[in-house]
Amino acid sequence: MNNLFPIFLKLENLHTLIVGGGYVGLEKLTAVLDNSPMAKVTLVSPEIRQEILDMAERNSRINLILRKFEDEDLSAKDLVIVATNDKEENKRMWELARTRHILTNVADTPAICDFYLSSVVRKGNLKVAISTNGMSPTFAKRLKEVLGDALPDNLDTAMEQLKAVRDMLKGDFAHKVEELNRITAVLTTKNNGE
Numbered sequence: 001m002n003n004l005f006p007i008f009l010k011l012e013n014l015h016t017l018i019v020g021g022g023y024v025g026l027e028k029l030t031a032v033l034d035n036s037p038m039a040k041v042t043l044v045s046p047e048i049r050q051e052i053l054d055m056a057e058r059n060s061r062i063n064l065i066l067r068k069f070e071d072e073d074l075s076a077k078d079l080v081i082v083a084t085n086d087k088e089e090n091k092r093m094w095e096l097a098r099t100r101h102i103l104t105n106v107a108d109t110p111a112i113c114d115f116y117l118s119s120v121v122r123k124g125n126l127k128v129a130i131s132t133n134g135m136s137p138t139f140a141k142r143l144k145e146v147l148g149d150a151l152p153d154n155l156d157t158a159m160e161q162l163k164a165v166r167d168m169l170k171g172d173f174a175h176k177v178e179e180l181n182r183i184t185a186v187l188t189t190k191n192n193g194e
């Protein structure tokens with residue numbers, strides 16, 4: 001079964017908590033900031049990798065707390081990524097976050113994650129997020145590379161032109177949709193008869 005519902009979050013509008021400042025904490029923080037450089041992030045951990053310290057030095061939106069997780073760390077957080085090497089404590093944090101209705105990713109236990117991070121292909125305004133339903137992050141990473149190579153770099157031009165048409169179109173909503181579909185039909189073999 002693949003029941004994951006993909007969404008694109010504006011992390012600059014949210015406050016994300018990352019628990020654990022080791023290798024995985026670094027990977028998740030990097031993924032967050034690569035996509036959302038203005039994201040507001042608090043990271044709590046008794047030991048924090050040097051790379052994270054360096055990132056926080058350069059970015060005032062990253063707030064580091066050098067101690068073990070405390071329950072109050074969940075206050076005023078919208079999203080939590082749990083990445084410590086203590087499986088039991090990770091699960092306890094997830095349970096606690098759940099009682100507060102905060103969406104939580106538990107990096108070592110996919111079964112209790114409320115959401116997964118994805119591999120991301122980015123071409124200007126286009127962003128393609130890939131999940132393997134937790135089956136193989138390595139597959140997701142490789143597919144990202146394949147799609148990144150296959151997609152042309154000039155897609156932004158097409159999107160900008162379509163946006164211009166979209167802004168220009170007058171009339172009711174149904175008319176706009178019809179026009180945009182007519183203009184773009186040529187893009188797919190399904191519609192252009194090839």
Ligand SMILES: C[C@@]1(CC(=O)O)C2=NC(=C\c3[nH]c(c(CCC(=O)O)c3CC(=O)O)Cc3[nH]c(c(CC(=O)O)c3CCC(=O)O)/C=C3\N/C(=C\2)[C@@H](CCC(=O)O)[C@]3(C)CC(=O)O)/[C@H]1CCC(=O)O
Binds near residue numbers: 138
């Ligand atoms: C996509 C990506 C996004 C990101 O993290 O930003 C991501 N993992 C990435 C890399 C990666 N992670 C791991 C390897 C080693 C090789 C391998 O296992 O394949 C590599 C490859 C590498 O690093 O080269 C190990 C690993 N990962 C998880 C577990 C726990 C478990 O499965 O039990 C273990 C085993 C730990 C152990 O064995 O101890 C779990 C998850 N990892 C996910 C996402 C979620 C599912 C996404 C999906 O649906 O596909 C999920 C469920 C939860 C989550 O973390 O959100 C990012 C690629 C970034 C890119 O595109 O470059």
Ligand SMILES: NC(=O)c1ccc[n+]([C@@H]2O[C@H](COP(=O)([O-])OP(=O)(O)OC[C@H]3O[C@@H](n4cnc5c(N)ncnc54)[C@H](O)[C@@H]3O)[C@@H](O)[C@H]2O)c1
Binds near residue numbers: 021024045083107137
């Ligand atoms: N989802 C993924 O992509 C992925 C990939 C690899 C590994 N993992 C799993 O993630 C877990 C973490 O791996 P790692 O390589 O980052 O480990 P690590 O040992 O490098 O880092 C663990 C960090 O957690 C901190 N920590 C421990 N207890 C804490 C607590 N109570 N509160 C706050 N911080 C605490 C430690 O100080 C350390 O900084 C492992 O269980 C591993 O199996 C997940």
